[in-house]
Amino acid sequence: MLVLLTVAPLLCSPVTARPQQMALSVDSSGTAASTRPLQDEPTYVRPSQAIMLKNYAFDAFGPYTIAGAGLAAGINQESNAPPEWSQGFDGYGRRWGSNLGIAVAGTTTRYALAEAFKEDTLYYRCECSGVLPRLGHAMFSTVTGRRGNDGHRVFSVPALVAPYAGTMTAVYGWYPNRFGAKDAFRMGNYSLLAYMGENISLEFLYSGPHSLLSRMHLTNAHGAPDPGPSQ
Numbered sequence: 001m002l003v004l005l006t007v008a009p010l011l012c013s014p015v016t017a018r019p020q021q022m023a024l025s026v027d028s029s030g031t032a033a034s035t036r037p038l039q040d041e042p043t044y045v046r047p048s049q050a051i052m053l054k055n056y057a058f059d060a061f062g063p064y065t066i067a068g069a070g071l072a073a074g075i076n077q078e079s080n081a082p083p084e085w086s087q088g089f090d091g092y093g094r095r096w097g098s099n100l101g102i103a104v105a106g107t108t109t110r111y112a113l114a115e116a117f118k119e120d121t122l123y124y125r126c127e128c129s130g131v132l133p134r135l136g137h138a139m140f141s142t143v144t145g146r147r148g149n150d151g152h153r154v155f156s157v158p159a160l161v162a163p164y165a166g167t168m169t170a171v172y173g174w175y176p177n178r179f180g181a182k183d184a185f186r187m188g189n190y191s192l193l194a195y196m197g198e199n200i201s202l203e204f205l206y207s208g209p210h211s212l213l214s215r216m217h218l219t220n221a222h223g224a225p226d227p228g229p230s231q
Contacts, residue, residue, distance in 0.1 A: 044151030046120060052111065055122060060107040068194070069099035084176045098170055106166025106191060113158030119145040121159050123202045138203040142196040163191035 047055070059065065073096035077087065085091045114121045124146070126137035145156035167187040171179045 044146065044149075046146075046149060046151065047122060052115075052122075056107065056111045059111075060104045064198075065103050065107075066100065069096050069103055072099040082176055082179070098174060101174070102166040102170045102187075102191065104166075105169040106162045109165035110158045110162035113161060114145065114156075117145075117147075117156075117158060119147050119154070119156055119158060120151065121145040121156055123199050125203055134203050135200065138199040139196055141199050142192070159195075160192075163195060164188035166191055 073092055076095040076099070077092050080087065085094045110121055113119075123138075123141055126134045128134060128137065143156060143160050144153050145159055146152065147154045164185065167184040168181075170187070171181070171184040175183075
């Protein structure tokens with residue numbers, strides 16, 4: 001509910017690209033003959049199917065997903081949730097496998113629905129400057145995607161559904177029988193917040209050529225022009 005309250009004001013605002021400046025070409029008589037746009041940001045390049053498949057594999061089975069599942073399992077182990085899975089190595093293993101399964105199911109749902117809706121749900125770093133604009137961009141990107149050859153922003157059903165699809169799979173697939181839809185929705189909220197946190201990390205953490213971030217999302221891996229260093 002926290003994330004919904006946070007992004008609601010953003011969803012109520014129109015999604016607009018940064019305005020383009022117009023340059024006038026002047027003929028010999030001094031009359032403005034035509035106008036042409038000066039691009040204020042890099043041209044959007046839609047990722048190929050091969051790049052999308054590579055990103056899916058990294059998002060679903062890569063080191064960040066495995067490490068994230070391990071961290072979440074440690075938190076679950078500390079709080080003994082669910083208690084039916086006991087403690088010890090066996091309990092930790094079940095929790096780690098559960099969190100990894102949730103992540104894989106959610107990622108698969110996001111990419112599959114994005115393909116069905118013809119959307120690009122990869123994260124694109126902001127061309128703006130300043131902490132607050134970049135933070136707002138990262139949060140807003142959690143529930144939006146890009147569509148069409150021009151990459152215009154749209155509200156993304158795949159991005160919103162995926163976190164809850166993952167937790168629904170866990171609740172009705174391997175969680176104890178006492179868990180139900182309300183528990184899946186509650187855990188899905190945490191997954192959505194974690195996805196937002198991932199976007200914020202992608203926006204602010206170093207993503208140069210020698211970083212692990214250079215292998216995922218908007219670090220030129222999908223063919224988009226290099227936006228240059230963040231300011």
